[in-house]
Amino acid sequence: MNVKRVKLSNLSTDTRNANRGTQRGSKALEESLRRYGAGRSILVDKDGRIIAGNKTAEEASQIGLEDVIVVETDGKQLVAVKRTDISLDSPEGRGLAIADNRVGELNLDWDADVLSALNDEGVDLAWLWNEQEMSALLKDSTAAPTTEKYTRKIDIPIYEPRGEKPSPAQLTDLTRYKELVVAIEATPDLADDEREFLKLAAARHVVFNYTAIADFYAHSAPQVQRLMEDSALVIVDFERAIELGYVKLTKLIAELFDEEFPDD
Numbered sequence: 001m002n003v004k005r006v007k008l009s010n011l012s013t014d015t016r017n018a019n020r021g022t023q024r025g026s027k028a029l030e031e032s033l034r035r036y037g038a039g040r041s042i043l044v045d046k047d048g049r050i051i052a053g054n055k056t057a058e059e060a061s062q063i064g065l066e067d068v069i070v071v072e073t074d075g076k077q078l079v080a081v082k083r084t085d086i087s088l089d090s091p092e093g094r095g096l097a098i099a100d101n102r103v104g105e106l107n108l109d110w111d112a113d114v115l116s117a118l119n120d121e122g123v124d125l126a127w128l129w130n131e132q133e134m135s136a137l138l139k140d141s142t143a144a145p146t147t148e149k150y151t152r153k154i155d156i157p158i159y160e161p162r163g164e165k166p167s168p169a170q171l172t173d174l175t176r177y178k179e180l181v182v183a184i185e186a187t188p189d190l191a192d193d194e195r196e197f198l199k200l201a202a203a204r205h206v207v208f209n210y211t212a213i214a215d216f217y218a219h220s221a222p223q224v225q226r227l228m229e230d231s232a233l234v235i236v237d238f239e240r241a242i243e244l245g246y247v248k249l250t251k252l253i254a255e256l257f258d259e260e261f262p263d264d
Helices: 023-036 054-062 091-106 112-120 131-138 175-186 192-205 210-218 222-230 251-260
Strands: 003-007 050-052 067-071 246-248
Touching: 023 054, 023 091, 050 054, 112 131, 175 192, 210 222
Parallel strands: none
Antiparallel strands: 003 067
16 A cells, blocks of 8 residues: 655646535634644545545645645555544544534535536436435536436427316315414414414415316416416416417326425
């Protein structure tokens, strides 16, 4: 096992680091390095590019820690960093143990674009996140993933009016909403603004019948249609969605919503 001494400036940071870090985390990391010195090692590849510990290397450079001890390994042995100046059961040792975990927690902010690109390139992320977790992470990505596993792309169905206009009462199921409102009204000692807020929250449990809504839209006056579009009850002019008629939010979309938010 070879051991080398190099300068931190000789190492290269990961330009595609999926962790953007946070301002608070950076400050906590800097404070930890100043209080306790370096603890956990960083990981570099065979060319000196940092695989893990990019944020640590950045903050170490900022506070003047320039020297790096490189232990060469093929991954078949654990590398332990032994601090000869610290005992675990000292205030410094316990403080460093907590700081090691807490700083990592504070300084984690996944970059959705990087994760999306890595996912598209075939990097196996499925064992780290389930599909729902990955979908939540990638929802803010500017480049939607193209692989089948995590894609949210669906074929937009085309709606053709069926000839009947349902009544407004047929468009929603208010059962759970009404139950919650009754409970809210029956609860004593609520301030008016608290009561109104809880009623607004209860509206999350209104169930929309999008098949009926699509029929209602197709037979409504233009001003009603505009208001429905503004509320996203019906989507029109979505890419090629107006091909044969009006696009509706279908059972397929409702099922996807139920998978994401099973309690709503």
